[in-house]
Amino acid sequence: MTTRLREQAEHSFSGGESALIGMLGDRLVSVLRSHNTPSTLYYVCADGETYVVKVEFGRAPTLRDEIRWYRDVARRGLPRSLFITGHAGPGLSFLLLKRFGDGSTxxxxxxxxxxxxxxxxxxxxxxxxxxxxxxxxxxxxxxxxxxxxxxxxxxxxxxxxxxxxxxxxxxxxxxxxxxxxxxxxxxxxxxxxxxxxxxxxxxxxxxxxxxxxxxxxxxxxxxxxxxxxxxxxxxxxxxxxxxxxxxxxxxxxxxxxxxxxxxxxxxxxxxxxxxxxxxxxxxxxxxxxxxxxxxxxxxxxxxxxxxxxxxxxxxxxxxxxxxxxxxxxxxxxxxxxxxxxxx
The missing domain is CATH 3.90.1200.10 (Aminoglycoside phosphotransferase (APH), C-terminal lobe)
Incomplete structure (x- = not known):
């Protein structure tokens, strides 16, 4: 999944969200959207674990900054335990995180x-x-x-x-x-x-x-x-x-x-x-x-x-x-x- 997301991020991602959902297939558990952020959260299940894929299509400046933040923190010796990987490309940008509990805040x-x-x-x-x-x-x-x-x-x-x-x-x-x-x-x-x-x-x-x-x-x-x-x-x-x-x-x-x-x-x-x-x-x-x-x-x-x-x-x-x-x-x-x- 991560490899395919990274490949798509490096190309002009045609089909938008419907194509992304098709790519995630039966691993997709649920989708969470908000009117006040350009990001969409896709909850996916793989190997018995639930993960969060945070996605923005196109230029995605907000998500690019977030990916850079996680990498900068890791370089300073303070890695965040939920962060797995992220990639920013011309087609889409994505951030892959471990899911933490049931999402209660x-x-x-x-x-x-x-x-x-x-x-x-x-x-x-x-x-x-x-x-x-x-x-x-x-x-x-x-x-x-x-x-x-x-x-x-x-x-x-x-x-x-x-x-x-x-x-x-x-x-x-x-x-x-x-x-x-x-x-x-x-x-x-x-x-x-x-x-x-x-x-x-x-x-x-x-x-x-x-x-x-x-x-x-x-x-x-x-x-x-x-x-x-x-x-x-x-x-x-x-x-x-x-x-x-x-x-x-x-x-x-x-x-x-x-x-x-x-x-x-x-x-x-x-x-x-x-x-x-x-x-x-x-x-x-x-x-x-x-x-x-x-x-x-x-x-x-x-x-x-x-x-x-x-x-x-x-x-x-x-x-x-x-x-x-x-x-x-x-x-x-x-x-x-x-x-x-x-x-």
Whole structure:
């Protein structure tokens, strides 16, 4: 199977997914797709074991970065136990992984009512691995470099968001009314933060390294007390608060609850909404555990990153308008909390 996938990756893969499914044949167990990622997961069975084949057709920049991340980590002596092989070609790119348990995540456990203590052990294990990777590759680059990374990423995503009329309207709103309270809109918050050199300096680290790059609770897999992280992001070296921000996005921003549809949203006027995300006790406990691992400045840097993550992800979710609006409102809420704490 791996040989055939590699051969197909090196050629123009005609027939698309139907041809791939035909090639996998009776080894194919199931297929998992998501509207917010270009990758498709194919669960296959071979030699009595179940594997995951992650595939993108064509240029596949996201999956190419992920394959490079796994190889870079292995070269640094920190190989990931699920990784088997991967290949990026002109026809398709694929990543072959061992399947880990039944695919349950920290998000799944939290939404099912798991205690904060158990959730905390899994999150801490994933974060400790991330920190070890970061420290092995850490280097000083200066705040200007890190701030430019932030601005470039944000500019790309905001430009992508403006291709959708409803997102353009959301992003341009000066005030967003949520449950009767008027909050400053995203552009207004960003102008306030980026327009003050003291705040930029306070919120910007000066060291970067390799990280998982997407350490939210939906990417932390759990099975019989063990933990694994999937869907790493390749590319730039990043500050560790980038991944702390991913966890804050999960446990304070309600990202996992929104992705599970556990929220209520009703538009009441122009840029006005009634909005509530289900309160999940496990997330509240996990937020306290996470905050205890940070000093005040690193926590605020992580909160800043979490708010930016919500803005940056909007174009990837844009086909699901209600979900994307909910994510936008979570970002507005985190920006409001950040500005209040900085005041």
């Amino acid at each position: 920290v998000d799944d456990l939290a939404l099912a009512g798991e205690s904060a203590g158990q959730l905390g052990r899994h999150a801490a294990s994933a974060l400790d691995d991330d920190i070890e990777l970061f420290h092995r590759t850490e280097r000083h680059v200066g705040q200007d470099h890190v701030h430019q990374l932030t601005e470039r990423r944000l500019a790309v995503r905001r430009s992508q968001a403006r291709e959708f009329p409803y997102l353009r309207t959301l992003m341009d709103a000066d005030v967003v009314t949520m449950n009767g309270a008027g909050l400053p809109g995203v552009s207004r918050c960003l102008n306030r933060l980026f327009g003050d050199p003291r705040l930029v300096s306070y919120l910007t680290p000066d060291r970067v390294g390799m990280t998982f790059g997407d350490l939210h609770c939906g990417n932390i897999l759990v099975h019989e007390g063990s933990t694994e992280v999937v869907d790493p992001r390749g590319g730039h070296l990043l500050p560790i608060t980038y991944d702390y921000g991913k966890l804050v996005q999960s446990v304070e921003g309600g990202y996992g609850a929104i992705m599970a549809g556990r929220y209520v949203l009703r538009r009441t006027g122009k840029a006005a909404y009634e909005f509530a995300v289900e309160a999940v006790p496990g997330y509240a406990g996990l937020a306290a555990l996470l905050a205890a691992r940070c000093d005040e400045r690193s926590y605020l840097q992580s909160l800043f990153q979490a708010a930016l993550h919500f803005v940056a992800m909007l174009p990837h979710h844009a086909s699901a308008q209600e979900e994307t609006t909910a994510l936008f409102l979570c970002g507005v809420s985190l920006f409001d909390k950040l500005l209040a704490l900085l005041a």
